[in-house]
Amino acid sequence: MTDPHDHDADAEHVVYPGARRADRRRSVDSYGIEIAVYEWGDRDAPVLLLAHGGFDFARTYDVFAPMLADAGWRVVSWDQRGHGDSQHAALYSWGADGRDALAVLDSTTDTPVAVVGHSKGAGVTMDLVHGLPERFTRFVNIDGLPSARPQPDVSDHERTRMAARTTAAWLDHRRAIASKSRRPGSFDELAKRRGRMNPRLSIEWLRYLVSAGARHDPDGWRWKLDPSMRFGGFGPWRPDWSLRRMPKFPRPMLALLGMMPEEMGSGLTPDDVRPHLPPGTQLEVFSDTGHFIHIEKPREVADLVLRFLRDSNP
């Protein structure tokens, strides 16, 4: 039985070792969509953008970002449309996420910046660096390299049936979402649900995420994430396209791979990615870490990023 009132009194005070809220919070209007922006560190320090992954939000950087800020960077992150405290949009697309990211960058500085992206956030910002290299100096990719997943070894007939199920499920979802809201639960239920996606993260961290990424409604706690979003899907994009142009990536890159298998992970191995990396890319492999490398090992990742930012030539 859900008790909608458990922990509501102390949600604002949930703490996690090393976690620090942003020093500043502002909003950016991206073509009519209000984007929530968070900043850690000195306003006059060089800018470092942090892009979060799909179904995450900027405050998942509450431990990692302060480490970078304390080393002399103005760290700027944002909730992607439909995520965290940013406005829910009617439409979502990769291109729209790129435009929103650019709106945040435009609102921050016209000087070229370094950027760190995790998972989908890495993919979106990689495209921005490709398209607008003059706006960026260096790039860190945390477990978000493109991959050409092998097709399942099934017959054409079965493959067609799988594709049909995927498209039909997506259309069914579209038919139903007008009246949908996220399922409410107690504070700890939300943390446990999130734990099914992030099985390697501690319950203390998951509870901290609930305190930042969920809201308390009269019938319980709900993630702020737009309920119209769902995992999976389909579309025309071919992973080969991203792989093919990666060797020409125009800025120095540090790429991190987490090797422990996870639902949200890419499943990529170093051998999968090495042939496609641009010359000079620094590849760091975390054999005992999952998809959320910067959350499992924030100090280690922050040190790698800071060394890369110090030593690489834009």
Place this chain on the structure above:
Amino acid sequence: MSADGFQTLIHAKIRLALHPLEDRPGPRLLLLHGLGQRSPKQTPNEIRDWPGSVFALDFTGHGASTIPRGGGYTAELLMGDADAALEKIGPATLLGRGLGGYVAAMLAGARAQLVRGAIVCDGPGLAGGGTEPGKSTGPIVADSTDRAPDPFALLELATDLRPPDYASTFARQALAGSTATPPVTVCALERPEWLTAWLGSPAATPGTLADALRRYAQMQ
């Protein structure tokens, strides 16, 4: 029904305008317009012999449908628009011009049981943005507006990528699940690669609009 004579459908956060052009018993025909266009106010001459009801849908950002803020258009979203219309009117033959033809063909695969034949005609947005991205993909920027068509729709759907192998997945779905023979008839003279992929499959054949309408009306 609005004062302008259209019904409003809800597709997620979008209010879609569905225009009933003919209300008759018999097979249903759904018209899907081209990129940047809107539904006709009256039944076009070339389909006046259709024996049943005729509807026309304004896609998201077009005609009298919602213009969302901040873009984010995809052809798949528009397929969801057309599917919302099918949910309202029931199984139907689809007649799409340009972009509407691409959407009709996709839906003929994705909702093979509900689409009683799809007809692809020439019109704006038939080709899309080609089969793969250019060497450098940068963000597309448009100004927001309250007037249809939404500039974001024009920009994003004109650059929508349509690789042939992606189109073929819908052709195979149509072939596996459709009761229409063939599931898709191609009246268009323009033959972008996605459409050539369809025509390379038994799921689509070239034909005239009049013949296709007659055949699909009889099937229903």
